[in-house]
Amino acid sequence: MENRKVYMNYHNNLLSLEEHIYELVDVVQPNVFRNLFPYDEIPKIAFNDRIVPHNMPESIWITDTTFRDGQQSRAPYTTEQIVTIFDYLHRLGGPNGIIRASEFFLYSKKDRDAVYKCMERGYEFPEVTSWIRASKQDFELVKDLGIKETGILVSCSDYHIFYKMKMTRSQAMEHYLSIVRECLETGVAPRCHLEDITRSDIHGFVIPFCFELMKLGIEYGIPVKIRACDTMGYGVNFAGAVIPRSVQGIIYCLLTHAGVPSEQLEWHGHNDFYKAVTNSTTAWLYGASGVNCSLFGIGERTGNTPLEAMVFEYAQLRGSLDGMDTTVITELAEYFKKEIGYKIPHRTPFVGKNFNVTRAGIHADGLLKNEEIYNIFDTEKFLNRPVLVSVSNTSGLAGIAHWMNTYYKLKGESMLDKTNPLVNKIKLLVDKEYEEGRITVMTDAELIEMINTYKSEYNVDLPNINVTLD
Template identity: 85%
Template structure:
């Protein structure tokens, strides 16, 4: 007891006793938590009602995996596309660099060309980092390019250690530590990706392993980062849920018992159970400074935590965007659609074609009176996306005029009002559609065609 350090927790002003009492449990048989993860049943969420305190870091930020995990689920980006997206990420992150890093594969020539071109940009943020497997062969690529930091895959569940790697926990730990030590010896900062942490033995393997990683960092005087990877999306943010599924329980254990500082701790989530965003926010709230994301959530299986979602989570938690330029999100969505040919689902928050389009007649009436009634915030200001009202049998002349002005971005003297002859022509066509028995809203494509036809017949131009 005498050798344990007593220190003051600056977040709650209480004295705490440093406890590191978790040796490696080198089991003979894998612990796959069959009671929580019966493969022939839906996974179970169990509770023990052990509550951990909020531990919101002084600083939080976002890291990006669009060019790594995001690229594993789609055709590879071209070098030019990667550089363009990287430029957008730099602009989106703002002057404080709140999109702190972006990670890349190094395996193909195209990947390495993109890395060199992005590094040539000279941006402080996002810092260009890499991802490798825990092998010395992969590490040679990192040294060759001259990376300052690299991610290293260190799978931590017994599913991976016993079934994939065919090792014991002790063998896996020793293997991982040897690769991390090699990183440190050549001056490269390691970022350890603890794959499948939400099916891992947290106190029997993860925390003892991270304690050894922290010791290595102290020995070499270099930071060793920990990325907690919810690879299968099993994490939950419910108070009192048991580990390994409890996000806050994992973060608490890593900080309190493994001694990982908040600024060295990162959460990487997947969306298999629709919890990627809420779990990432929870990781922030309970002590992780970084959350790892992919643009539009594009990633393995159901995808990663959407980067644009965490931009707005940041603003809601901090009360400020801290200089992030959120209009870039719309520019990126347009780039993916127009240049890359990627189709975003129309109802995707913030970027989908219909995310701020009101279709219900009674809602449209409210919007026309005051858009705050049915719009989440000033979408025109933050996303350069004015709120839209879909046209139906309840829209009226004013609703049609509103649709034309917002869709075609007509303002001031170019804007049309409800007395415009074009608006009357469109209204006549809409009325005939519903008189004929139509029950669905008018599509954008139909409206564009009828507006163009009306303009041609009236020999006028709206744009």
């Protein structure tokens, strides 16, 4: 204690005591935290009430793994689809590049063709980065393509080190450092993916390993990035929870003990316990500049942190979209549905078919009077998604007219009011349904079928829309 230096912490302008230097603990038996992760029981969330301070970085951003982790859980995208989605990400991230980077596989010709085409776009953001096997041949491939940064897998829990890699901690650390050194010697910036960090020995392996990584970065003059990967979704955002499950505890340790700067630190979450979004936000709040996401959360098992969710988390934390174009989210959802054939669950926030559709009669009445009562924000402005009210026996003429105007996107003089004969006809048909004992709301497909049947008779010019009962 007496040998530790006192220095000024310019983050909070307080005198601080130099942190303890953690050395590698090379255990004989793996520490798999069986007290927290008993495989034949539900995992435990334990607390020691050690609280770390908020530490929001000056700049925060999103990185994308749609073409890497997102492709590990579904049929591979075509080259054309990848380029189109990349264009959408560029528009969504806006001129300030809030979507900072996107990572790509390089294994196949299709993957490399997509990388070439995306780089030819000449966008500053998202930056094209890669994910490779830890081999000299792959490093050279990254360099030949002109990619400046690549991800490297460095699994950090004893589950992986002992059971998968069949190594000791010291052997794994020596192996990883040699790989990172090879990458640095090619002039490529490594992004070290600390797989399974929420089941790792933070003080006994992660901190000393990351400390050595930071030293390598200084030696080669190339920043080494750290991606903290909550591979199994075990992370929790509760204040005072113990590591390795505490997100804020992990971020604090990496910043304070391992010396990783915020701009070199990002969080990669999975949604196994429904915590991907809150854990990613927590990583921002406690010092990670980056959160790694996938469009619509498509990823391994339960998926990754949804990119579109973090766009709105960013806006809520910063008080501004900082140039992001959120209407692109709706365009992306339509593209995935129509061109890729991906079915987004109807209740998915921001992009699901029913995310801003009100079905309860009393809620619908409130919406008709003032949509702010039951809509989260101006969804028409930010997502080109006007609020919808489902039609039922309580909707009335005004409710049916509102549904038709909204669904068909009728504006100004084209809008229908409750005196319109077609509106009255549809109400009669709806009332008949409920008189015969119906108790559920009318589906879009049923209403459109009614409208298609009678619109010509009542001389109402509406486009033909085919909706399936899905």
